[in-house]
Amino acid sequence: MTSRFDGKVVLVTGAAGGIGAATVRALLAEGAVAVASDLRPPAADLGIADARYIAADVGDRASVDRLVAATEAIAGGIDALVHTAAILGASGPFEQLSAADWSRYLDINLTGTFNACQSVARSMIRTGTRGRLVTVGSVNAFAAEPEAAPYVASKGGIRLLTKAMAVDLARHGIAANMIAPGPIHVPRNAELFAQPELVALFAQSVPFGSAGSPDSVARAALFLADPALDFVTGAELAVDGGALAQILALPKTG
Numbered sequence: 001m002t003s004r005f006d007g008k009v010v011l012v013t014g015a016a017g018g019i020g021a022a023t024v025r026a027l028l029a030e031g032a033v034a035v036a037s038d039l040r041p042p043a044a045d046l047g048i049a050d051a052r053y054i055a056a057d058v059g060d061r062a063s064v065d066r067l068v069a070a071t072e073a074i075a076g077g078i079d080a081l082v083h084t085a086a087i088l089g090a091s092g093p094f095e096q097l098s099a100a101d102w103s104r105y106l107d108i109n110l111t112g113t114f115n116a117c118q119s120v121a122r123s124m125i126r127t128g129t130r131g132r133l134v135t136v137g138s139v140n141a142f143a144a145e146p147e148a149a150p151y152v153a154s155k156g157g158i159r160l161l162t163k164a165m166a167v168d169l170a171r172h173g174i175a176a177n178m179i180a181p182g183p184i185h186v187p188r189n190a191e192l193f194a195q196p197e198l199v200a201l202f203a204q205s206v207p208f209g210s211a212g213s214p215d216s217v218a219r220a221a222l223f224l225a226d227p228a229l230d231f232v233t234g235a236e237l238a239v240d241g242g243a244l245a246q247i248l249a250l251p252k253t254g
């Protein structure tokens with residue numbers, strides 16, 4: 001049986017992380033030539049050993065350009081990028097925030113997205129590939145959460161950067177779209193998300209009633225990376241169990 005990704009070269013950054021690894025697994029299952037990149041090699045139990053691993057730091061442009069050149073060399077072009085690499089988490093109250101923390105989140109999350117997307121877009125233009133760029137924002141690209149100003153600002157920036165890329169790259173036939181995950185269970189947050197307070201919070205603030213799975217985000221990433229998806233660009237796809245659709249949840253009765 002043929003699949004929509006048979007032989008397609010798809011680069012996934014942040015591939016050692018929960019959502020990145022799930023995306024690589026989904027791509028491999030659909031016959032893609034998946035290239036998995038991260039700062040560190042993916043753990044063996046992530047099930048992505050069949051993907052080619054190339055180390056890169058998305059905050060370092062020279063490192064990203066080497067990654068893209070090596071990926072392009074595999075089959076002469078890159079069909080899609082799914083850029084999940086980021087640093088996450090709270091950084092403290094706004095008034096106590098250090099300039100160093102501010103810059104770190106912006107450098108890795110926002111400039112990292114610029115680095116990866118521009119380098120891949122240049123490759124796509126060079127090779128005449130009408131490719132797909134999939135960025136990963138967050139529900140925090142739309143609304144803030146406490147004590148996370150640099151993360152929230154970086155994700156808001158990715159949202160508009162994605163639209164700007166969509167506008168500028170359309171003439172090359174390249175689409176750029178963003179996924180906006182809500183709370184997603186990954187190995188990094190397993191302990192935190194198991195706490196009863198968080199389970200109760202998600203039950204109330206996520207209409208579907210719980211945090212989501214990385215496989216759900218991966219399915220959305222493949223939808224946007226699909227070469228057959230045309231005329232969709234500059235869009236945002238929330239994978240959040242309805243969290244962004246709701247403003248306030250009334251306590252459940254009965």
Ligand SMILES: NC(=O)c1ccc[n+]([C@@H]2O[C@H](COP(=O)([O-])OP(=O)(O)OC[C@H]3O[C@@H](n4cnc5c(N)ncnc54)[C@H](O)[C@@H]3O)[C@@H](O)[C@H]2O)c1
Nearest residue numbers: 014016017018019039057058084085086136138181183184
């Ligand atoms: N898990 C969630 O609840 C959630 C919610 C909203 C958005 N997101 C977004 O989804 C994406 C993936 O998140 P995740 O939960 O899988 O996180 P994760 O921490 O499991 O994975 C992130 C990966 O990015 C890599 N990374 C960090 N800095 C890097 C750098 N400079 N260069 C290359 N790689 C680097 C890390 O090594 C890690 O493997 C992120 O963009 C995150 O903001 C996640």
